[in-house]
Amino acid sequence: xxxxxxxxxFHPLQDEPANFLLTVEGEKVVDIEANMGYIHKGHELxxxxxxxDQVVIxxxxxxxxxxxxxxxxxxxxxxxxxxxEIPKRTAYIRTILGELERCHSHLLWAGLAGHFIxxxxxxxxxxxxxxxxxxxxxxxxxxxxxxxxxxxGGVRRDLDEKHFPKLLEIMSTLRGQTKMLLEAVIDDxxxxxxxxxxxxxxxxxxxxxxxxxxxxxxSGVDTDVRRDEPYGAYDEVxxxxxxxxxxxxxxxxxVRLLEIIESTKxxxxxxxxxxxxxxxxxxxxxxxxxxxxxxxxxxxxDIHYVRSNGTNMPERWKVRAPSNVNxxxxxxxxxxxxxxxxxxxxxxxxxxxxxxxxxxxxxxPGSGKIIYTGNDLVRMGQEKTKAIARELGRPPDLPLKLEx
Amino acid sequence: MTAKEMTFxxxxxxxxxxxxxxxxxxxxxxxxxxxDLREVIQYVYKEKKGRLSTATGIEVREGIEVMxxxxxxGFPLVATIRVTTPKxxxxxxxxxxxxxxxxxxxxxxHDFLGVVFKGHPKLKxxxxxxxxxxxxxxxxxxxxLEKFRESIGEA
Numbered sequence: 206x207x208x209x210x211x212x213x214x215f216h217p218l219q220d221e222p223a224n225f226l227l228t229v230e231g232e233k234v235v236d237i238e239a240n241m242g243y244i245h246k247g248h249e250l251x252x253x254x255x256x257x258d259q260v261v262i263x264x265x266x267x268x269x270x271x272x273x274x275x276x277x278x279x280x281x282x283x284x285x286x287x288x289x290e291i292p293k294r295t296a297y298i299r300t301i302l303g304e305l306e307r308c309h310s311h312l313l314w315a316g317l318a319g320h321f322i323x324x325x326x327x328x329x330x331x332x333x334x335x336x337x338x339x340x341x342x343x344x345x346x347x348x349x350x351x352x353x354x355x356x357x358g359g360v361r362r363d364l365d366e367k368h369f370p371k372l373l374e375i376m377s378t379l380r381g382q383t384k385m386l387l388e389a390v391i392d393d394x395x396x397x398x399x400x401x402x403x404x405x406x407x408x409x410x411x412x413x414x415x416x417x418x419x420x421x422x423x424s425g426v427d428t429d430v431r432r433d434e435p436y437g438a439y440d441e442v443x444x445x446x447x448x449x450x451x452x453x454x455x456x457x458x459x460v461r462l463l464e465i466i467e468s469t470k471x472x473x474x475x476x477x478x479x480x481x482x483x484x485x486x487x488x489x490x491x492x493x494x495x496x497x498x499x500x501x502x503x504x505x506x507d508i509h510y511v512r513s514n515g516t517n518m519p520e521r522w523k524v525r526a527p528s529n530v531n532x533x534x535x536x537x538x539x540x541x542x543x544x545x546x547x548x549x550x551x552x553x554x555x556x557x558x559x560x561x562x563x564x565x566x567x568x569x570p571g572s573g574k575i576i577y578t579g580n581d582l583v584r585m586g587q588e589k590t591k592a593i594a595r596e597l598g599r600p601p602d603l604p605l606k607l608e609x
Numbered sequence: 610m611t612a613k614e615m616t617f618x619x620x621x622x623x624x625x626x627x628x629x630x631x632x633x634x635x636x637x638x639x640x641x642x643x644x645d646l647r648e649v650i651q652y653v654y655k656e657k658k659g660r661l662s663t664a665t666g667i668e669v670r671e672g673i674e675v676m677x678x679x680x681x682x683g684f685p686l687v688a689t690i691r692v693t694t695p696k697x698x699x700x701x702x703x704x705x706x707x708x709x710x711x712x713x714x715x716x717x718x719h720d721f722l723g724v725v726f727k728g729h730p731k732l733k734x735x736x737x738x739x740x741x742x743x744x745x746x747x748x749x750x751x752x753x754l755e756k757f758r759e760s761i762g763e764a
Contacts, residue, residue, distance in 0.1 A: 285635075
């Protein structure tokens with residue numbers, strides 16, 4: 206007999222709403238269905254009645270975490286439409302801001318993932334490491350997030366170079382902290398048994414569902430827009446694309462943590478090579494045409510499509526955030542898992558619903574009996590970790606060394 | 610692979626079935642007829658290892674235009690396959706059985722523009738709010754926001 210278990214729409218930890226219906230037989234998940242649209246804001250339609258300069262400000266408000274991502278991506282689309290290049294200094298500014306965003310986004314996710322499996326120390330520490338990154342963003346741009354510093358053709362304001370020594374210091378500290386977190390994760394047998402071979406997304410499934418970013422790279426798909434179509438300063442600095450083959454939750458954790466280390470290296474090199482020069486190519490008019498912009502967001506490839514009809518407002522503006530293609534891959538990765546592993550699997554692709562959709566549905570699960578709430582599921586996930594820890598004779602939380 | 614090479618491969622394989630509208634060496638726009646759509650997408654996905662980034666729907670004078678944007682891992686090319694379907698009966702063949710990546714985006718375009726994807730197993734509401742009736746499509750040009758708000762009593 207199968208039972209339907211609804212998760213959400215108000216997922217206790219992810220601060221954004223989404224409803225998943227799990228059909229289970231015993232402990233095993235046999236089918237999953239997503240009901241989205243709780244926070245659909247109608248951005249695409251709204252943007253078609255705003256001028257290009259207003260759309261830039263609007264794009265920043267698509268997502269609280271990826272405010273730089275969507276703005277730069279929209280700028281890329283407009284610049285592609287016009288066929289113009291941006292000044293070198295601007296390219297470096299965009300790269301620094303983009304990588305700082307990646308650091309803070311991955312740390313935020315690492316903290317949440319730790320909480321999902323019941324390791325609250327990871328949650329506390331990762332979010333503590335994230336704080337200086339937001340502080341330096343505030344010093345550089347004037348705001349922790351949503352800084353309104355970008356515009357098509359360049360940037361609105363220059364970065365103040367007097368903050369660079371502090372930025373370098375934060376990056377080197379963050380690298381040490383991330384390495385410590387990574388070692389602790391790799392060494393811990395409880396995390397191994399909780400995340401290894403859990404929620405596996407195979408290479409074939411990853412290609413079939415067209416997933417992007419760390420979700421794809423953890424399944425062995427070698428994709429990264431920063432390398433495939435270099436923008437900003439990525440072709441002038443040394444860095445590596447992190448690819449793991451396993452496709453399980455553990456690989457996704459490792460890929461993200463290793464990417465933070467790469468990001469810190471990119472920022473350091475950008476600061477060292479920071480060029481002088483103008484920061485804006487003024488755009489006078491947007492001709493008739495169409496453009497596609499791509500950007501490697503913390504969660505993967507972001508793509509914007511803009512069509513202009515020669516007026517000061519876009520005819521059509523399409524936004525496709527990375528979560529929009531990563532979330533459906535649950536159809537492949539959750540089937541066959543046990544219920545207590547589903548929360549961490551659902552969390553493993555770092556879903557960001559604000560980006561993915563852009564209102565409310567209460568779905569009647571039909572004849573299915575509701576036996577668990579979302580809170581129960583998280584509790585089950587955490588209890589499973591504790592049980593494994595007891596079996597292995599380990600402390601119930603991740604023992605972090607407090608050394609530096 | 611550049612847009613030029615891709616143009617060559619596509620014209621070799623499909624000759625008159627595809628019409629090229631190249632924009633630059635990193636972006637390629639190709640127009641196909643609705644009946645050839647599945648064939649071309651199968652080729653780009655299976656043979657050329659394209660990844661369906663997304664699809665965009667837009668209402669134009671001639672009908673409803675759907676664009677499938679393919680990205681490629683390893684080189685900077687976005688190939689866009691463009692297809693137009695008449696406004697009075699917008700229908701296209703679903704490609705979600707060729708590549709699962711089209712599963713959500715076809716539902717999304719159905720939500721907002723009312724294009725029917727023949728062969729899609731679950732063409733039901735995904736993102737559109739329940740307060741918007743099934744036959745009202747917000748991204749169509751004839752969608753009147755003020756009138757709509759009056760009809761649901763929000764004005």
